[in-house]
Amino acid sequence: MDQLKISSNSANAPLSFWDDSYAQPYFDNSTKRDITVTIGQTATLQCRVRNLGDRAVSWIRKRDLHIMTIGILTYTNDQRYQALHTEGSDEWSMRIASAQPRDSGVYECQVSTEPKISQAYRLNVVVSKAKILGNHELFVKSGSDINLTCVASQISSPPSFIYWYKGGRVVNYSQRGGINVQTDRNTKTSKLIISRATLGDSGNYTCAPSNSDASSILVHVISGGEHQAAMKHGNNSANSLFSLSKCYRIRDCSSTPWRLLQSLKSSTIALLCCLIAFNSFFTIR
Structure with missing residues (x-):
């Protein structure tokens, strides 16, 4: 008689449905593990565990290893945190009401097997602008x-x-x-x-x-007049800078920078450019 062979779709899944009561728990990875909420919103971390049996599910805050929940009980004075579970379901969730930036971080869903197994979840509480x-x-x-x-x-x-x-x-x-x-x-x-x-x-x-x-x-x-005046002022400044750059290139205008400096007193940007060009001119000579 041929030996019956049973395959599994997951390394952590039970070998067959006849062995469910003896199989080890494993995580159902279909739940979202990277959660982003804005300040004041409610954040819910959902952990789904198959074949749990008589083991317990806990939520651990990673940064200080604080146990937040065990089963349906909450172990923190912060009343915004709450353990959620519907009897008979595989979901063991933790809800955080009115989430704040300090709640951001990594949380672990942990199962009390030997050795323990856990799955990490990241919560991001952001300021929306x-x-x-x-x-x-x-x-x-x-x-x-x-x-x-x-x-x-x-x-x-x-x-x-x-x-x-x-x-x-x-x-x-x-x-x-x-x-x-x-x-x-x-x-x-x-x-x-x-x-x-x-x-x-x-x-x-x-x-x-x-x-x-x-x-x-x-x-x-x-108004249209103001628009034209602004354009004219911009063109005058541009023409002055063009004249200065032309003078600098031919290097034949020792007194020209001073005349240009006086003519560009009304424009801060043009004044700065003139001083820089004037300094560079005499440095090279």
């Missing part, structure tokens, strides 16, 4: 559109809402026409579009998701 894309200041020409995009990063679940404020007041559709807010909770993104901006639309704008720190940006709406 919204971010308005771009620089901290935005300059918009009068009549153009203000287009702001806010992203709520490092959050495990979509925000319930994302509010936009101007100053201390919620941006209201009824305040003026041409205001459009587009929020996508799945991508944790919100866009504020203000059409045909006027000088009155200048101010501090804030994006405030329900579960993240807010982010702000200062918007300047400038």
